[in-house]
Amino acid sequence: MLGVVGNIVLAIIKYVVGVMSGSKALVADAVHSASDVAGSFAVYIGVRAAKQPPDRDHPYGHGKAESIAAIIVAVLLFLVGIEIGKSSIESFFQPIEAPKAFAIYAVVLSIVVKEAMFRYKFKLGKRINSDAVIVNAYEHRSDVYSSIAALIGIVGAIFGEQIGAPWLVYGDPVAGLFVSILILRTAYKLGKESIHTTLDHVLHEEDTEEMRKAVLTFPEVKKINALHAREHGHYVIVDLKISVDPYITVEQGHKIGKRVKEKLLQVDNVHDVFIHINPYSEEDDDSSQGVD
Template structure:
Protein backbone atom coordinates (compact mmCIF):
# COMPACT_ATOMS: atom_id res chain seq x y z
CA UNK A 1 0.00 0.00 0.00
CA UNK A 2 1.43 3.39 -1.06
CA UNK A 3 -1.14 5.72 0.43
CA UNK A 4 0.66 8.70 2.02
CA UNK A 5 -1.77 10.50 4.32
CA UNK A 6 -0.06 13.87 5.01
CA UNK A 7 0.92 14.50 1.37
CA UNK A 8 -2.51 13.51 0.07
CA UNK A 9 -4.08 15.71 2.74
CA UNK A 10 -2.03 18.70 1.53
CA UNK A 11 -3.52 18.19 -1.95
CA UNK A 12 -7.00 18.25 -0.45
CA UNK A 13 -6.20 21.56 1.30
CA UNK A 14 -5.03 23.05 -2.00
CA UNK A 15 -8.38 22.07 -3.53
CA UNK A 16 -10.29 23.61 -0.62
CA UNK A 17 -8.50 26.97 -0.80
CA UNK A 18 -8.81 27.08 -4.60
CA UNK A 19 -12.52 26.26 -4.52
CA UNK A 20 -13.12 28.97 -1.91
CA UNK A 21 -11.33 31.63 -3.98
CA UNK A 22 -13.07 30.60 -7.21
CA UNK A 23 -16.47 30.65 -5.49
CA UNK A 24 -15.93 34.25 -4.37
CA UNK A 25 -14.59 35.37 -7.76
CA UNK A 26 -17.44 33.81 -9.76
CA UNK A 27 -20.28 34.99 -7.52
CA UNK A 28 -18.89 38.53 -7.17
CA UNK A 29 -18.20 38.95 -10.90
CA UNK A 30 -21.49 37.25 -11.80
CA UNK A 31 -23.51 39.60 -9.59
CA UNK A 32 -21.64 42.73 -10.73
CA UNK A 33 -22.02 41.93 -14.44
CA UNK A 34 -25.43 40.20 -14.19
CA UNK A 35 -24.27 36.82 -15.51
CA UNK A 36 -26.65 33.99 -14.64
CA UNK A 37 -24.18 31.35 -15.83
CA UNK A 38 -21.33 32.74 -13.75
CA UNK A 39 -23.44 33.03 -10.59
CA UNK A 40 -24.74 29.47 -11.07
CA UNK A 41 -21.19 28.22 -11.64
CA UNK A 42 -20.13 30.07 -8.47
CA UNK A 43 -22.87 28.36 -6.46
CA UNK A 44 -21.65 25.07 -7.94
CA UNK A 45 -18.18 25.92 -6.65
CA UNK A 46 -19.72 26.65 -3.26
CA UNK A 47 -20.85 23.04 -3.20
CA UNK A 48 -17.26 22.08 -4.03
CA UNK A 49 -16.10 23.91 -0.90
CA UNK A 50 -18.41 21.74 1.19
CA UNK A 51 -17.19 18.65 -0.68
CA UNK A 52 -13.54 19.62 -0.07
CA UNK A 53 -14.21 19.96 3.66
CA UNK A 54 -15.82 16.50 3.65
CA UNK A 55 -12.81 15.13 1.77
CA UNK A 56 -10.33 16.46 4.32
CA UNK A 57 -12.39 15.10 7.20
CA UNK A 58 -12.71 11.65 5.61
CA UNK A 59 -9.00 11.48 4.81
CA UNK A 60 -8.07 12.30 8.40
CA UNK A 61 -10.50 9.66 9.66
CA UNK A 62 -9.34 7.00 7.19
CA UNK A 63 -5.75 7.43 8.41
CA UNK A 64 -6.71 6.33 11.93
CA UNK A 65 -5.37 2.86 12.72
CA UNK A 66 -7.64 -0.11 13.33
CA UNK A 67 -9.20 -0.33 16.77
CA UNK A 68 -11.51 -2.64 18.73
CA UNK A 69 -14.67 -1.22 17.14
CA UNK A 70 -13.16 -1.05 13.63
CA UNK A 71 -10.78 -4.02 13.26
CA UNK A 72 -10.48 -3.44 9.49
CA UNK A 73 -9.55 0.21 9.92
CA UNK A 74 -11.43 3.34 8.84
CA UNK A 75 -10.76 3.19 5.09
CA UNK A 76 -14.40 3.30 4.06
CA UNK A 77 -14.66 6.86 5.34
CA UNK A 78 -13.32 7.89 1.93
CA UNK A 79 -16.04 5.92 0.15
CA UNK A 80 -18.65 7.72 2.25
CA UNK A 81 -16.98 11.02 1.29
CA UNK A 82 -17.08 10.01 -2.39
CA UNK A 83 -20.81 9.31 -2.10
CA UNK A 84 -21.29 12.71 -0.45
CA UNK A 85 -19.38 14.48 -3.23
CA UNK A 86 -21.50 12.68 -5.84
CA UNK A 87 -24.63 14.01 -4.12
CA UNK A 88 -23.15 17.53 -4.26
CA UNK A 89 -22.54 17.10 -8.00
CA UNK A 90 -26.07 15.82 -8.64
CA UNK A 91 -27.61 18.71 -6.69
CA UNK A 92 -25.33 21.21 -8.46
CA UNK A 93 -26.32 19.81 -11.87
CA UNK A 94 -29.98 20.11 -10.95
CA UNK A 95 -29.50 23.72 -9.83
CA UNK A 96 -27.53 24.63 -12.97
CA UNK A 97 -30.26 23.11 -15.15
CA UNK A 98 -32.94 25.11 -13.35
CA UNK A 99 -31.00 28.37 -13.71
CA UNK A 100 -30.21 27.70 -17.38
CA UNK A 101 -33.85 26.95 -18.26
CA UNK A 102 -34.99 30.05 -16.36
CA UNK A 103 -32.47 32.19 -18.26
CA UNK A 104 -33.52 30.56 -21.53
CA UNK A 105 -37.08 31.84 -21.17
CA UNK A 106 -36.18 35.08 -19.41
CA UNK A 107 -35.23 38.42 -20.88
CA UNK A 108 -31.85 38.72 -22.59
CA UNK A 109 -29.21 40.37 -20.41
CA UNK A 110 -26.10 42.24 -21.49
CA UNK A 111 -22.81 40.40 -21.08
CA UNK A 112 -19.51 41.97 -20.03
CA UNK A 113 -16.08 40.92 -21.26
CA UNK A 114 -15.05 40.81 -17.58
CA UNK A 115 -17.56 38.05 -16.88
CA UNK A 116 -16.27 36.16 -19.93
CA UNK A 117 -12.70 36.59 -18.69
CA UNK A 118 -13.60 35.35 -15.20
CA UNK A 119 -15.16 32.18 -16.65
CA UNK A 120 -12.12 31.59 -18.88
CA UNK A 121 -9.65 32.06 -16.01
CA UNK A 122 -11.72 29.68 -13.91
CA UNK A 123 -11.54 27.01 -16.62
CA UNK A 124 -7.73 27.28 -16.84
CA UNK A 125 -7.37 27.34 -13.04
CA UNK A 126 -9.54 24.25 -12.68
CA UNK A 127 -7.61 22.43 -15.41
CA UNK A 128 -4.35 22.97 -13.53
CA UNK A 129 -6.03 21.93 -10.28
CA UNK A 130 -7.51 18.80 -11.91
CA UNK A 131 -4.11 17.73 -13.30
CA UNK A 132 -2.44 18.26 -9.93
CA UNK A 133 -5.14 16.42 -7.96
CA UNK A 134 -5.39 13.53 -10.45
CA UNK A 135 -1.64 12.89 -10.26
CA UNK A 136 -1.77 12.94 -6.45
CA UNK A 137 -4.79 10.61 -6.41
CA UNK A 138 -3.01 8.08 -8.63
CA UNK A 139 0.21 8.32 -6.64
CA UNK A 140 -1.34 8.00 -3.19
CA UNK A 141 -4.22 5.65 -4.14
CA UNK A 142 -6.75 8.00 -2.55
CA UNK A 143 -10.41 7.55 -3.49
CA UNK A 144 -11.32 10.90 -1.98
CA UNK A 145 -8.76 12.64 -4.19
CA UNK A 146 -10.04 10.72 -7.22
CA UNK A 147 -13.54 11.98 -6.39
CA UNK A 148 -12.20 15.52 -5.94
CA UNK A 149 -10.39 15.28 -9.29
CA UNK A 150 -13.64 14.17 -10.94
CA UNK A 151 -15.34 17.15 -9.32
CA UNK A 152 -12.64 19.46 -10.75
CA UNK A 153 -13.21 17.90 -14.18
CA UNK A 154 -16.93 18.67 -13.90
CA UNK A 155 -15.99 22.25 -12.97
CA UNK A 156 -13.85 22.50 -16.11
CA UNK A 157 -16.87 21.53 -18.21
CA UNK A 158 -19.01 24.06 -16.37
CA UNK A 159 -16.48 26.89 -16.72
CA UNK A 160 -15.84 26.16 -20.41
CA UNK A 161 -19.58 26.08 -21.07
CA UNK A 162 -20.05 29.34 -19.15
CA UNK A 163 -17.14 30.96 -21.03
CA UNK A 164 -18.45 29.69 -24.37
CA UNK A 165 -21.98 30.87 -23.68
CA UNK A 166 -20.81 34.25 -22.36
CA UNK A 167 -18.45 34.64 -25.32
CA UNK A 168 -21.23 33.94 -27.83
CA UNK A 169 -23.58 36.34 -26.07
CA UNK A 170 -20.88 39.02 -25.83
CA UNK A 171 -19.95 38.77 -29.52
CA UNK A 172 -23.61 38.72 -30.46
CA UNK A 173 -24.28 41.91 -28.52
CA UNK A 174 -21.37 43.64 -30.29
CA UNK A 175 -22.34 42.60 -33.82
CA UNK A 176 -26.11 42.56 -33.16
CA UNK A 177 -26.45 38.86 -34.07
CA UNK A 178 -29.89 37.29 -33.47
CA UNK A 179 -30.45 34.51 -30.92
CA UNK A 180 -26.89 34.70 -29.58
CA UNK A 181 -28.20 35.57 -26.12
CA UNK A 182 -29.33 31.92 -25.93
CA UNK A 183 -25.68 30.76 -26.01
CA UNK A 184 -25.23 31.09 -22.24
CA UNK A 185 -28.30 29.09 -21.07
CA UNK A 186 -28.00 26.40 -23.78
CA UNK A 187 -24.36 25.77 -22.83
CA UNK A 188 -25.46 25.62 -19.18
CA UNK A 189 -28.00 22.89 -19.92
CA UNK A 190 -25.45 20.79 -21.82
CA UNK A 191 -22.82 21.01 -19.08
CA UNK A 192 -25.42 20.22 -16.41
CA UNK A 193 -26.08 16.90 -18.12
CA UNK A 194 -22.33 16.16 -18.17
CA UNK A 195 -21.98 17.00 -14.46
CA UNK A 196 -25.03 14.87 -13.63
CA UNK A 197 -23.48 11.91 -15.47
CA UNK A 198 -20.23 12.20 -13.48
CA UNK A 199 -22.16 12.42 -10.20
CA UNK A 200 -24.27 9.35 -10.95
CA UNK A 201 -21.23 7.26 -11.95
CA UNK A 202 -19.42 8.25 -8.74
CA UNK A 203 -22.50 7.40 -6.68
CA UNK A 204 -22.76 3.93 -8.24
CA UNK A 205 -19.06 3.20 -7.65
CA UNK A 206 -19.05 4.32 -4.01
CA UNK A 207 -22.30 2.46 -3.29
CA UNK A 208 -20.87 -0.74 -4.76
CA UNK A 209 -17.86 -0.52 -2.44
CA UNK A 210 -20.05 0.14 0.61
CA UNK A 211 -22.20 -2.86 -0.42
CA UNK A 212 -19.06 -5.08 -0.46
CA UNK A 213 -19.20 -5.75 -4.21
CA UNK A 214 -16.30 -7.58 -5.86
CA UNK A 215 -13.46 -5.88 -7.71
CA UNK A 216 -13.64 -5.94 -11.49
CA UNK A 217 -13.12 -9.36 -13.19
CA UNK A 218 -9.83 -8.28 -14.79
CA UNK A 219 -8.18 -7.61 -11.41
CA UNK A 220 -9.67 -10.79 -9.96
CA UNK A 221 -8.13 -12.78 -12.81
CA UNK A 222 -4.73 -11.20 -12.11
CA UNK A 223 -4.93 -12.32 -8.49
CA UNK A 224 -5.85 -15.85 -9.63
CA UNK A 225 -2.77 -15.97 -11.86
CA UNK A 226 -0.53 -15.26 -8.88
CA UNK A 227 -2.07 -18.14 -6.92
CA UNK A 228 -1.72 -20.54 -9.86
CA UNK A 229 1.88 -19.49 -10.47
CA UNK A 230 2.74 -21.75 -7.51
CA UNK A 231 2.80 -25.38 -8.71
CA UNK A 232 1.76 -26.57 -5.25
CA UNK A 233 -1.64 -24.90 -5.74
CA UNK A 234 -3.66 -27.55 -7.56
CA UNK A 235 -6.92 -25.63 -7.70
CA UNK A 236 -8.61 -22.43 -6.51
CA UNK A 237 -11.93 -23.26 -4.88
CA UNK A 238 -12.94 -19.70 -3.99
CA UNK A 239 -11.34 -16.32 -4.66
CA UNK A 240 -13.07 -13.18 -3.46
CA UNK A 241 -11.65 -9.66 -3.56
CA UNK A 242 -13.31 -6.46 -2.39
CA UNK A 243 -12.32 -2.86 -1.91
CA UNK A 244 -12.06 -1.46 1.59
CA UNK A 245 -11.29 2.22 1.42
CA UNK A 246 -7.95 2.60 -0.37
CA UNK A 247 -6.98 -1.08 -0.14
CA UNK A 248 -8.19 -4.40 -1.54
CA UNK A 249 -8.94 -7.33 0.75
CA UNK A 250 -8.65 -10.83 -0.69
CA UNK A 251 -9.84 -14.11 0.78
CA UNK A 252 -9.37 -17.44 -0.94
CA UNK A 253 -9.69 -21.19 -0.57
CA UNK A 254 -7.09 -23.24 -2.41
CA UNK A 255 -6.32 -26.93 -2.87
CA UNK A 256 -2.85 -28.20 -1.99
CA UNK A 257 -1.61 -31.81 -1.69
CA UNK A 258 -3.04 -33.54 1.38
CA UNK A 259 0.43 -34.87 2.22
CA UNK A 260 1.71 -31.38 3.05
CA UNK A 261 2.55 -30.70 6.67
CA UNK A 262 0.98 -27.75 8.47
CA UNK A 263 4.33 -25.97 8.37
CA UNK A 264 4.69 -26.48 4.61
CA UNK A 265 1.15 -25.27 4.02
CA UNK A 266 1.77 -22.19 6.14
CA UNK A 267 5.01 -21.42 4.30
CA UNK A 268 3.15 -21.67 0.99
CA UNK A 269 0.35 -19.32 2.00
CA UNK A 270 2.86 -16.78 3.31
CA UNK A 271 4.76 -16.94 0.01
CA UNK A 272 1.53 -16.39 -1.96
CA UNK A 273 0.50 -13.50 0.27
CA UNK A 274 3.92 -11.82 -0.07
CA UNK A 275 3.95 -12.15 -3.86
CA UNK A 276 0.47 -10.68 -4.29
CA UNK A 277 1.19 -7.70 -2.04
CA UNK A 278 4.53 -7.14 -3.78
CA UNK A 279 2.96 -7.14 -7.25
CA UNK A 280 -0.17 -5.21 -6.25
CA UNK A 281 0.64 -2.56 -3.58
CA UNK A 282 -3.04 -1.64 -3.21
CA UNK A 283 -3.75 -5.08 -1.69
CA UNK A 284 -3.86 -4.68 2.07
CA UNK A 285 -4.58 -8.24 3.23
CA UNK A 286 -4.78 -11.77 1.82
CA UNK A 287 -6.56 -14.43 3.86
CA UNK A 288 -5.98 -17.96 2.58
CA UNK A 289 -7.75 -21.15 3.67
CA UNK A 290 -6.23 -24.42 2.48
CA UNK A 291 -8.20 -27.53 1.51
CA UNK A 292 -6.69 -30.98 0.90
CA UNK A 293 -6.17 -32.20 -2.65
CA UNK A 294 -6.11 -35.90 -3.55
CA UNK A 295 -5.08 -37.01 -7.00
CA UNK A 296 -7.40 -40.04 -6.91
CA UNK A 297 -10.54 -38.39 -5.49
CA UNK A 298 -13.28 -36.23 -6.93
CA UNK A 299 -13.29 -32.66 -5.66
CA UNK A 300 -16.55 -31.43 -4.18
CA UNK A 301 -16.95 -27.76 -5.02
CA UNK A 302 -17.63 -25.54 -1.97
CA UNK A 303 -20.32 -22.89 -2.09
CA UNK A 304 -18.69 -19.48 -2.60
CA UNK A 305 -21.56 -17.80 -0.78
CA UNK A 306 -22.76 -20.20 1.93
CA UNK A 307 -26.46 -20.17 2.59
CA UNK A 308 -27.67 -19.40 6.09
CA UNK A 309 -29.14 -22.35 7.88
CA UNK A 310 -32.78 -22.15 8.75
CA UNK A 311 -33.30 -22.08 12.47
Protein backbone atom coordinates in the same frame (compact mmCIF):
# COMPACT_ATOMS: atom_id res chain seq x y z
CA MET B 1 -6.83 21.25 1.02
CA LEU B 2 -5.47 22.70 -2.21
CA GLY B 3 -8.89 22.02 -3.73
CA VAL B 4 -10.68 23.70 -0.82
CA VAL B 5 -8.61 26.89 -0.98
CA GLY B 6 -8.62 27.05 -4.78
CA ASN B 7 -12.39 26.56 -5.02
CA ILE B 8 -13.13 29.18 -2.36
CA VAL B 9 -11.07 31.78 -4.24
CA LEU B 10 -12.58 30.89 -7.62
CA ALA B 11 -16.14 30.75 -6.29
CA ILE B 12 -15.83 34.25 -4.78
CA ILE B 13 -14.27 35.72 -7.93
CA LYS B 14 -16.81 34.13 -10.30
CA TYR B 15 -19.81 34.99 -8.13
CA VAL B 16 -18.82 38.64 -7.67
CA VAL B 17 -17.97 39.07 -11.36
CA GLY B 18 -21.09 37.13 -12.36
CA VAL B 19 -23.39 39.39 -10.33
CA MET B 20 -21.63 42.58 -11.45
CA SER B 21 -21.66 41.53 -15.11
CA GLY B 22 -25.17 40.07 -15.02
CA SER B 23 -24.08 36.61 -16.23
CA LYS B 24 -26.32 33.72 -15.22
CA ALA B 25 -23.81 31.23 -16.59
CA LEU B 26 -20.97 32.66 -14.52
CA VAL B 27 -23.07 32.70 -11.34
CA ALA B 28 -23.99 29.05 -12.04
CA ASP B 29 -20.33 28.25 -12.52
CA ALA B 30 -19.55 29.99 -9.21
CA VAL B 31 -22.12 27.83 -7.42
CA HIS B 32 -20.50 24.78 -9.01
CA SER B 33 -17.11 25.83 -7.61
CA ALA B 34 -18.70 26.47 -4.20
CA SER B 35 -20.06 22.92 -4.18
CA ASP B 36 -16.55 21.71 -4.95
CA VAL B 37 -15.42 23.28 -1.66
CA ALA B 38 -17.71 20.93 0.25
CA GLY B 39 -16.68 18.08 -2.05
CA SER B 40 -12.96 18.62 -1.53
CA PHE B 41 -13.47 18.90 2.24
CA ALA B 42 -15.48 15.66 2.28
CA VAL B 43 -12.72 13.91 0.33
CA TYR B 44 -10.08 15.30 2.72
CA ILE B 45 -11.96 13.90 5.73
CA GLY B 46 -12.59 10.60 3.93
CA VAL B 47 -8.94 10.11 2.98
CA ARG B 48 -7.79 10.97 6.50
CA ALA B 49 -10.29 8.49 7.97
CA ALA B 50 -9.30 5.80 5.45
CA LYS B 51 -5.68 6.02 6.56
CA GLN B 52 -6.58 5.06 10.15
CA PRO B 53 -5.30 1.59 11.11
CA PRO B 54 -7.71 -1.30 11.81
CA ASP B 55 -9.28 -1.39 15.26
CA ARG B 56 -11.61 -3.62 17.25
CA ASP B 57 -14.76 -2.35 15.54
CA HIS B 58 -13.15 -2.10 12.08
CA PRO B 59 -10.82 -5.10 11.68
CA TYR B 60 -10.77 -4.65 7.90
CA GLY B 61 -9.59 -1.05 8.24
CA HIS B 62 -11.36 2.20 7.32
CA GLY B 63 -10.83 2.19 3.55
CA LYS B 64 -14.57 2.43 2.80
CA ALA B 65 -14.49 5.98 4.21
CA GLU B 66 -13.10 7.09 0.84
CA SER B 67 -16.02 5.58 -1.05
CA ILE B 68 -18.48 7.19 1.37
CA ALA B 69 -16.78 10.55 0.81
CA ALA B 70 -17.04 10.04 -2.95
CA ILE B 71 -20.78 9.32 -2.62
CA ILE B 72 -21.23 12.53 -0.61
CA VAL B 73 -19.46 14.46 -3.37
CA ALA B 74 -21.72 12.87 -6.00
CA VAL B 75 -24.86 13.81 -4.04
CA LEU B 76 -23.64 17.40 -3.65
CA LEU B 77 -22.95 17.58 -7.38
CA PHE B 78 -26.44 16.27 -8.15
CA LEU B 79 -28.14 18.86 -5.93
CA VAL B 80 -26.05 21.65 -7.45
CA GLY B 81 -26.90 20.46 -10.96
CA ILE B 82 -30.63 20.53 -10.18
CA GLU B 83 -30.42 24.04 -8.71
CA ILE B 84 -28.39 25.44 -11.60
CA GLY B 85 -30.77 23.89 -14.16
CA LYS B 86 -33.80 25.32 -12.35
CA SER B 87 -32.26 28.81 -12.26
CA SER B 88 -31.30 28.65 -15.95
CA ILE B 89 -34.77 27.54 -17.06
CA GLU B 90 -36.39 30.35 -15.08
CA SER B 91 -34.21 32.85 -16.98
CA PHE B 92 -35.97 31.99 -20.26
CA PHE B 93 -39.18 33.46 -18.86
CA GLN B 94 -37.63 36.72 -17.72
CA PRO B 95 -36.28 39.72 -19.64
CA ILE B 96 -32.49 39.50 -19.63
CA GLU B 97 -29.56 41.49 -20.91
CA ALA B 98 -26.21 40.38 -22.25
CA PRO B 99 -23.52 40.16 -19.56
CA LYS B 100 -20.66 42.65 -19.45
CA ALA B 101 -17.50 41.78 -21.34
CA PHE B 102 -15.27 41.60 -18.24
CA ALA B 103 -17.06 38.37 -17.28
CA ILE B 104 -14.91 36.67 -19.91
CA TYR B 105 -11.72 37.24 -17.90
CA ALA B 106 -13.12 35.46 -14.84
CA VAL B 107 -14.17 32.46 -16.94
CA VAL B 108 -10.77 32.16 -18.64
CA LEU B 109 -9.06 32.32 -15.23
CA SER B 110 -11.35 29.55 -13.98
CA ILE B 111 -10.57 27.31 -16.97
CA VAL B 112 -6.81 27.63 -16.51
CA VAL B 113 -6.82 27.11 -12.73
CA LYS B 114 -9.32 24.24 -12.78
CA GLU B 115 -7.46 22.33 -15.48
CA ALA B 116 -4.23 22.68 -13.47
CA MET B 117 -6.02 21.42 -10.34
CA PHE B 118 -7.48 18.47 -12.25
CA ARG B 119 -4.09 17.38 -13.57
CA TYR B 120 -2.47 17.68 -10.14
CA LYS B 121 -5.21 15.79 -8.28
CA PHE B 122 -5.58 13.08 -10.92
CA LYS B 123 -1.85 12.28 -10.76
CA LEU B 124 -1.98 12.39 -6.96
CA GLY B 125 -5.02 10.06 -6.85
CA LYS B 126 -3.31 7.56 -9.16
CA ARG B 127 -0.11 7.71 -7.13
CA ILE B 128 -1.80 7.00 -3.78
CA ASN B 129 -4.52 4.81 -5.40
CA SER B 130 -7.37 6.88 -3.96
CA ASP B 131 -10.78 6.69 -5.66
CA ALA B 132 -12.01 9.67 -3.64
CA VAL B 133 -9.16 11.92 -4.82
CA ILE B 134 -9.65 10.79 -8.43
CA VAL B 135 -13.40 11.49 -8.14
CA ASN B 136 -12.60 14.92 -6.75
CA ALA B 137 -10.17 15.51 -9.62
CA TYR B 138 -12.96 14.85 -12.11
CA GLU B 139 -15.03 17.44 -10.28
CA HIS B 140 -12.42 19.97 -11.37
CA ARG B 141 -12.54 18.62 -14.93
CA SER B 142 -16.34 19.04 -14.96
CA ASP B 143 -15.74 22.60 -13.79
CA VAL B 144 -13.46 23.14 -16.79
CA TYR B 145 -16.21 21.99 -19.16
CA SER B 146 -18.82 24.07 -17.38
CA SER B 147 -16.58 27.13 -17.58
CA ILE B 148 -16.06 26.55 -21.31
CA ALA B 149 -19.83 26.32 -21.74
CA ALA B 150 -20.22 29.53 -19.73
CA LEU B 151 -17.58 31.22 -21.90
CA ILE B 152 -19.40 30.25 -25.10
CA GLY B 153 -22.70 31.47 -23.68
CA ILE B 154 -21.28 34.78 -22.49
CA VAL B 155 -19.44 35.48 -25.75
CA GLY B 156 -22.55 34.52 -27.75
CA ALA B 157 -24.78 36.80 -25.68
CA ILE B 158 -22.39 39.77 -25.98
CA PHE B 159 -21.92 39.20 -29.71
CA GLY B 160 -25.68 38.88 -30.24
CA GLU B 161 -26.31 42.21 -28.54
CA GLN B 162 -23.68 43.92 -30.70
CA ILE B 163 -25.02 42.61 -34.01
CA GLY B 164 -28.66 43.12 -33.09
CA ALA B 165 -29.58 39.44 -32.67
CA PRO B 166 -31.56 39.49 -29.41
CA TRP B 167 -32.10 35.72 -29.39
CA LEU B 168 -28.36 35.21 -28.86
CA VAL B 169 -28.70 36.95 -25.49
CA TYR B 170 -30.24 33.71 -24.25
CA GLY B 171 -26.94 31.98 -24.97
CA ASP B 172 -25.95 32.79 -21.40
CA PRO B 173 -28.80 30.86 -19.69
CA VAL B 174 -28.49 28.13 -22.32
CA ALA B 175 -24.89 27.73 -21.22
CA GLY B 176 -26.06 27.58 -17.61
CA LEU B 177 -28.51 24.81 -18.54
CA PHE B 178 -25.76 22.92 -20.34
CA VAL B 179 -23.59 23.22 -17.24
CA SER B 180 -26.36 21.73 -15.09
CA ILE B 181 -26.77 18.75 -17.45
CA LEU B 182 -23.03 18.19 -17.43
CA ILE B 183 -22.94 18.29 -13.62
CA LEU B 184 -25.85 15.84 -13.33
CA ARG B 185 -24.15 13.44 -15.75
CA THR B 186 -20.91 13.61 -13.77
CA ALA B 187 -22.77 13.10 -10.47
CA TYR B 188 -24.55 10.02 -11.82
CA LYS B 189 -21.37 8.45 -13.18
CA LEU B 190 -19.27 9.09 -10.08
CA GLY B 191 -22.05 8.12 -7.69
CA LYS B 192 -22.67 4.86 -9.53
CA GLU B 193 -18.98 3.89 -9.41
CA SER B 194 -18.63 4.81 -5.73
CA ILE B 195 -21.74 2.87 -4.67
CA HIS B 196 -20.50 -0.12 -6.69
CA THR B 197 -17.24 -0.08 -4.74
CA THR B 198 -18.99 0.41 -1.38
CA LEU B 199 -21.15 -2.69 -1.92
CA ASP B 200 -18.12 -4.99 -1.47
CA HIS B 201 -17.21 -5.07 -5.15
CA VAL B 202 -14.58 -7.68 -5.96
CA LEU B 203 -11.94 -7.33 -8.64
CA HIS B 204 -12.62 -9.15 -11.90
CA GLU B 205 -10.60 -12.24 -12.75
CA GLU B 206 -8.33 -10.38 -15.17
CA ASP B 207 -7.49 -7.89 -12.40
CA THR B 208 -6.42 -10.66 -10.01
CA GLU B 209 -4.14 -12.46 -12.45
CA GLU B 210 -1.00 -11.25 -10.66
CA MET B 211 -2.35 -12.53 -7.34
CA ARG B 212 -3.19 -15.96 -8.79
CA LYS B 213 0.28 -16.27 -10.29
CA ALA B 214 1.82 -15.35 -6.93
CA VAL B 215 -0.18 -18.09 -5.16
CA LEU B 216 0.66 -20.74 -7.75
CA THR B 217 4.41 -20.14 -7.40
CA PHE B 218 4.19 -22.47 -4.39
CA PRO B 219 4.28 -26.12 -5.50
CA GLU B 220 2.49 -27.10 -2.26
CA VAL B 221 -0.64 -25.28 -3.51
CA LYS B 222 -2.47 -27.89 -5.58
CA LYS B 223 -5.39 -25.68 -6.57
CA ILE B 224 -6.94 -22.27 -5.98
CA ASN B 225 -10.51 -23.00 -4.95
CA ALA B 226 -11.55 -19.36 -4.66
CA LEU B 227 -9.91 -15.94 -4.71
CA HIS B 228 -11.94 -12.81 -3.95
CA ALA B 229 -10.15 -9.47 -3.82
CA ARG B 230 -12.41 -6.88 -2.21
CA GLU B 231 -11.75 -3.17 -2.75
CA HIS B 232 -11.64 -1.09 0.42
CA GLY B 233 -10.90 2.39 -0.85
CA HIS B 234 -7.20 2.66 -1.65
CA TYR B 235 -6.36 -0.95 -0.71
CA VAL B 236 -7.53 -4.52 -1.33
CA ILE B 237 -8.37 -7.36 1.08
CA VAL B 238 -8.05 -10.89 -0.30
CA ASP B 239 -10.17 -13.89 0.72
CA LEU B 240 -8.44 -17.04 -0.52
CA LYS B 241 -9.21 -20.76 -0.47
CA ILE B 242 -6.46 -23.15 -1.54
CA SER B 243 -6.10 -26.91 -1.65
CA VAL B 244 -3.00 -28.68 -0.30
CA ASP B 245 -1.89 -32.27 0.26
CA PRO B 246 -4.50 -33.79 2.62
CA TYR B 247 -1.88 -35.93 4.38
CA ILE B 248 0.34 -33.16 5.73
CA THR B 249 0.04 -31.96 9.33
CA VAL B 250 -2.04 -29.02 10.44
CA GLU B 251 1.18 -27.18 11.27
CA GLN B 252 2.55 -27.75 7.77
CA GLY B 253 -0.68 -26.50 6.24
CA HIS B 254 -0.51 -23.43 8.46
CA LYS B 255 3.06 -22.69 7.34
CA ILE B 256 2.04 -22.96 3.67
CA GLY B 257 -0.82 -20.52 4.26
CA LYS B 258 1.51 -18.12 6.06
CA ARG B 259 4.02 -18.13 3.20
CA VAL B 260 1.25 -17.59 0.63
CA LYS B 261 -0.06 -14.67 2.65
CA GLU B 262 3.39 -13.07 2.86
CA LYS B 263 3.74 -13.42 -0.91
CA LEU B 264 0.37 -11.82 -1.61
CA LEU B 265 1.10 -8.91 0.71
CA GLN B 266 3.93 -7.99 -1.65
CA VAL B 267 1.41 -7.40 -4.47
CA ASP B 268 0.52 -3.73 -4.96
CA ASN B 269 -2.44 -2.47 -2.88
CA VAL B 270 -3.00 -5.77 -1.00
CA HIS B 271 -3.56 -4.76 2.63
CA ASP B 272 -4.54 -8.08 4.24
CA VAL B 273 -5.15 -11.74 3.29
CA PHE B 274 -7.45 -14.33 4.84
CA ILE B 275 -6.65 -17.91 3.82
CA HIS B 276 -8.66 -21.11 4.22
CA ILE B 277 -6.81 -24.41 3.68
CA ASN B 278 -8.70 -27.27 1.98
CA PRO B 279 -7.58 -30.91 1.59
CA TYR B 280 -6.90 -31.56 -2.07
CA SER B 281 -8.74 -34.30 -3.92
CA GLU B 282 -8.82 -34.99 -7.64
CA GLU B 283 -12.56 -35.46 -7.32
CA ASP B 284 -12.87 -31.79 -6.31
CA ASP B 285 -11.42 -30.46 -9.59
CA ASP B 286 -14.85 -29.80 -11.08
CA SER B 287 -16.61 -28.72 -7.90
CA SER B 288 -13.97 -27.22 -5.66
CA GLN B 289 -15.30 -23.64 -5.99
CA GLY B 290 -17.77 -24.52 -3.28
CA VAL B 291 -15.32 -26.25 -0.94
CA ASP B 292 -15.11 -24.77 2.56
